[in-house]
Amino acid sequence: MTQTRGADIERPDTRDLLQGVGLRPTRQRVALASMLFGEQDRHIAAEDLHRQAVDNGIPVSLATVYNTLHQFTEAGLLRILAVEGQRTYFDTNTSDHHHFFFEDTAEVMDVPDGAVTVDNLPAPPEGMEIANVDVVIRLRPARKTRR
Template sequence: MTGRERSAEWLKAGGLRPTRQRLALAELLIGDGMNRHVTAESLFALSADAGEKVSLATVYNTLRAFCEAGLMNEVVVDGSKSYFDTRTDDHPHFYWEDSHTLTDAPAEELEIAALPQVPEGMTVSRVDVVIRLRRAEQGAA
């Protein structure tokens, strides 16, 4: 299956019309079958490098549409920086403070024993676990 075909199927699975811009961005995200963590800015740069004429506003809008269609998840770090993850199952993340990147953390090593009781009339929709990493200081134990 080509990257373009994989992208068209992905959009179809989310019920999204395969416009030229959606197809181009989808191919950059999942065309090779690998999962990715991107910011709108990094996807915009990738699209420019690939010769695609897509505005940053279009990238933001398309990423939001992909999330609303259930094709991606948004992971917010520090309440201000959004990363978009093509892997949609529940899994934790490492946030690398020195490089400002987000990667998957091994889910099988995470144990959550309990969650707080949710307010009446509410249900848990998702639990995001972001483990922040920074280089250990030399000589620190």
Template structure:
């Protein structure tokens, strides 16, 4: 896996990133990957990525953005962070970590993995294995 420390990746890097993940670097995938990975680690919804693509004059439909985000997730380039089942964010940081969800602001913030201790994890159902445990800590400003 590539580390995404460098904030500005050249198109070449994005193309390699896609190829290494087993995805054909089509123009749409490369354009969306450039938008996704050009700003360091971030959490983005399909709607927001679509808006940014339109602003960047990348001609993609929302459906294409959804499909591409899911392809990137399956290839291990993104991590899906589902909140409430109706709001899904895609995380460019695929390392082991958890999230704060700021209610009312619809914002997702990273929690380093070592800051959350998971005590008891149930055994996976027969024939299944646990992929990872996602912890979402919901927060709001104190009133």
């Protein structure tokens, strides 16, 4: 039953997606990719994806989830977003864009396109180029003002 639930998660185009970027579509890669690249963009930590996989009956270790996420990143399918010191998020939207980070829930959300402009960037050191600029706007619930 466990394998059936995991197999049911597969999206029809997932194997093609993985092969298109040079990754062998193993059962675990296909299952994780199917969860990641659903209908909408996602920001997810490895621990959360692991929990989701286990909940869906996919037998996968946390180490395999980490390795797979890094393989997907190297293949250009994901973008790494470091928001908190110990927690890294993987973003399925690989375009240049910025993020809100909700400190109380550890949720990450895209900032609407065009809402942030970054000007006056320094010239990179010789032999280097700017790959992208990440702006993370940290949010917390508004504090009540005293009267």
